[in-house]
Amino acid sequence: MNIFGFNKKQDYSAKEILRQLDKCAEDFTFPMLDNGYVYPIHTKMSAYRDEKRWALIIEVIGFNYRGGGHDGISNCLHIFGNCIDTKPGTDNANFLYITDNSADNSTFDEEYLESLNPKAKTMLLRGKELSINHNREFYLNKGIELEEEDKIFVWEFMRGLEPEYNNELEATEKEIRERIPSDLPKIMELTEWYHPECADSELPSKNETFKQIAKVLETGKTEFYKPTNEPNNHWKNWPDGGTL
Template sequence: MNIFKFKKKQEYSARDILRQLNKCAKDFTFPMLDNGYVYPVTSKLTAYRDDKRWALIIEVVGFSYRGGGHNGITNALHVFGNCINTEPGMANANFLYITGNSPDIPTFDEEYMESLNPNAKTMTLREKEIPVNHNRDFYLKKGIELKEENKIFIWEFLRGLVPERNHDFFATEKEIRERVPADLPRIMELTEWNHPDCAASELPGNNETFKQIARVLETGQTKHYKPSNAPNNHWKNWPDGGAL
């Protein structure tokens, strides 16, 4: 009788994970929180695994002035893994458009599509009507410095909705499972972490956060995530985002 128990072979390694993330960073499909064309608003990281499969989704909610108005407000899902149905990184199908005008009046100025319409009282977020706040003190109390005295820009308005509206900003379980297998267990979810400075050529594979997350995915043990670096994914830490 064979008394030895053989450990099931792991089908991927932390090195494999970091190799994929590094390639995406070099190809500019890994999240760059100071993307000069996008004002960052909020972000989220979720990891999934079993012994054969792994997946990682980084959601970056922001405003692109090149899109303008509601077309510029997106949740960009950066999807990585060995069981996904798109190329790792970004794909056009992974942009979620989550806001719209209320029936009564456009939310934003119709000429430049970059600031609140002073007459707008509501807009839709995930098809739910929410109020549009024009109170400048509201933003200042949240630490949001308003760029101009007579305007509230779209990214300033969106930042004012955080964190109370994060649940609506982020992807639904259905949207996630359209990109990650439905039976793949979730092992980790973060809304704060230390993100690499990709614009300064820092790769995920050299970043403490992602080295530890890769180890969590490899082993299935969350104890390997014990960061010593302070979180930096808040929009205030990336002032060059949207600055081009």
């Protein structure tokens, strides 16, 4: 258990943390998992703190159909804290593009860049070749309902990479430390949690998860994270994501 001076006066409070998260939610820079433009694929949250500093990073891997193809696949880092160089929330510099065509064929259809190219056998994930699975049963067995009978959409294909390729989808330690202090200790990491319904104007300060995580950050005591709600951050719980 990571404990950092519970009895000492902090340079920040849970209330201040939640105030920052709420402001970002109001400014639409806090993760909205049912964002109408982005099909959610995978999420991760990491918390960092010491006596004077805190940071919280929420990664949202998704497919934005307005980008199309590889330009639409990204890991969007939402970064909060009192020791970051950027404005809390996210900006263009916090989008990680992690896929590309391999040498054999274009990964996606060249007209709309929204479905797998039937001729593509491999693509690049973080520079390494990855075999492309065109077997429809593979996706159905993972609980991925395919929308069309004759194609596999980008977001369906990417969801098929879970959980085997989660590490490659997530940010590397180098990418994280380029954005927060290199000496700031990590206190918590989650891939499952109960996320607020931002589209219905639910603020982080009214959400059990973030109220508890703010307390963990304030005190350094991870036992303050005691969720009673079932996790809902999996893409299956946000059917409106990407459907605008």
